Amino acid sequence: VRRRLSILPWPKPPGGPRHSVCHFCDTLHDAFPVPEGTAARCLCCGAVLYQNRPASLVRATAFSLTALVLMVVVHTFPFLTMDAASMRTSLSLTTAARSLIEEGSPIVGSAVALFTIITPVILACGLIYVCAPLLFGRAAPGAMFVTRWMSKTEPWNMIEVFLLGVLVSLLKLAKVADLHFGTGFWAFAALMLCMAAAVASIDRDELWDRLEVAKS
Amino acid sequence: MSARFPRAVDRGLAGCHVCGRVAPENLGNCPRCGSALHIRKPNSIQRTIALMSAAAALYIPANVLPIMTITELGDVDETTIMEGMISFWNTGAYPIAIVIFTASILIPLLKIVALVWLCAAATGKIDPSPSMLGKVYWFTELLGRWSMIDIFVVGILVALVQLGTYMSITPGPAALAFGGVVVLTMFAAMSFDPRLLWDQLDRMNNIPNPETALSLE
Numbered sequence: 001v002r003r004r005l006s007i008l009p010w011p012k013p014p015g016g017p018r019h020s021v022c023h024f025c026d027t028l029h030d031a032f033p034v035p036e037g038t039a040a041r042c043l044c045c046g047a048v049l050y051q052n053r054p055a056s057l058v059r060a061t062a063f064s065l066t067a068l069v070l071m072v073v074v075h076t077f078p079f080l081t082m083d084a085a086s087m088r089t090s091l092s093l094t095t096a097a098r099s100l101i102e103e104g105s106p107i108v109g110s111a112v113a114l115f116t117i118i119t120p121v122i123l124a125c126g127l128i129y130v131c132a133p134l135l136f137g138r139a140a141p142g143a144m145f146v147t148r149w150m151s152k153t154e155p156w157n158m159i160e161v162f163l164l165g166v167l168v169s170l171l172k173l174a175k176v177a178d179l180h181f182g183t184g185f186w187a188f189a190a191l192m193l194c195m196a197a198a199v200a201s202i203d204r205d206e207l208w209d210r211l212e213v214a215k216s
Numbered sequence: 217m218s219a220r221f222p223r224a225v226d227r228g229l230a231g232c233h234v235c236g237r238v239a240p241e242n243l244g245n246c247p248r249c250g251s252a253l254h255i256r257k258p259n260s261i262q263r264t265i266a267l268m269s270a271a272a273a274l275y276i277p278a279n280v281l282p283i284m285t286i287t288e289l290g291d292v293d294e295t296t297i298m299e300g301m302i303s304f305w306n307t308g309a310y311p312i313a314i315v316i317f318t319a320s321i322l323i324p325l326l327k328i329v330a331l332v333w334l335c336a337a338a339t340g341k342i343d344p345s346p347s348m349l350g351k352v353y354w355f356t357e358l359l360g361r362w363s364m365i366d367i368f369v370v371g372i373l374v375a376l377v378q379l380g381t382y383m384s385i386t387p388g389p390a391a392l393a394f395g396g397v398v399v400l401t402m403f404a405a406m407s408f409d410p411r412l413l414w415d416q417l418d419r420m421n422n423i424p425n426p427e428t429a430l431s432l433e
Contacts, residue, residue, distance in 0.1 A: 019238040021224040021231030024350060026411040028224045044221045045350060085382040096371040103374050105387040108395050112371045144249055148234050158364055165368030171312050208235040212248055
């Protein structure tokens with residue numbers, strides 16, 4: 001039975017008909033299953049209620065695993081090097097945060113570390129921890145706690161903003177120095193895409209419904 | 217408005233803001249994930265106004281004080297956000313100047329204006345039209361994070377431009393103030409409850425609100 005659970009597209013938890021409330025206008029709907037790849041929208045205001053993503057668990061696990069591997073690459077390979085005035089300086093995610101802390105802005109530096117390093121790690125690890133056991137129809141211990149914290153950290157993941165920041169700084173420095181992209185930079189660009197795909201690959205309602213079914 | 221769709225509040229139900237499960241509000245906590253259940257976000261307007269005022273106050277030092285100090289061959293040059301943008305414009309880098317202007321000056325300002333507008337509409341000071349204000353709210357929630365770009369640019373420049381006596385860059389006090397503006401407006405947008413706009417619309421159309429009826433009992 002557990003094996004079959006994982007193949008089921010979106011199991012509805014037991015206990016009668018479920019409702020769905022529009023988070024935007026509070027309209028009450030009956031939560032009908034929708035075909036894969038489509039979304040249920042609010043009758044009143046048109047906001048998306050829930051989406052049935054194709055191959056949701058597999059994609060969430062695969063993309064977050066890839067993201068985790070890419071994070072290791074980003075932190076071990078050179079990100080960006082600059083040659084100017086016969087000197088060479090290099091940039092990585094950690095040096096951006098650390099130099100802010102060392103040059104007199106510890107709060108801003110910690111915030112940068114939180115938004116670009118810690119939050120993506122929490123999100124990727126959390127998604128793997130919750131989704132991988134669900135592939136086998138099981139809920140990992142404390143999975144609900146982890147999922148609750150993931151939804152709280154999600155808005156603070158800003159790697160795409162950091163990438164745009166790198167591009168702006170490049171244009172600022174291009175006139176005065178020689179800049180070289182390293183492997184780390186390309187891994188970071190891929191990481192941004194993987195994180196976006198991982199977070200978007202499973203709907204919140206589906207994840208919680210699956211957790212509830214796996215627990216019961 | 218002719219027909220009104222049934223609302224969760226009419227039946228005393230609340231959608232859990234963490235897991236989406238719909239349950240009677242008087243349970244107190246969500247039966248699925250254990251988070252506190254609320255028909256509406258508690259003290260939504262007050263919290264939004266408080267956070268937004270703090271952000272508006274910080275917006276001034278963020279734009280007046282220098283965001284970074286560039287020391288070039290002993291020459292100390294302090295630049296503000298606006299000066300950085302103007303120097304890009306003057307060198308002909310128009311797209312970058314527009315990106316910085318939008319992310320650092322326009323978006324925070326528009327967010328503060330949008331939140332004032334939303335709070336005024338939800339309390340009935342101005343006409344609430346949820347379909348249009350919905351887009352305003354969506355914009356405020358989605359675009360807020362992109363203002364962080366200037367903080368990241370400062371971090372990257374400080375890390376890269378450490379060339380001893382030739383040239384070095386250190387962060388200025390505006391970086392902290394500006395980071396505060398971004399984080400506070402993000403919290404303010406999160407604490408606003410768009411459903412209050414629909415409640416206000418009901419009140420204007422004299423549709424009895426079960427929540428207010430309950431509190432009168």
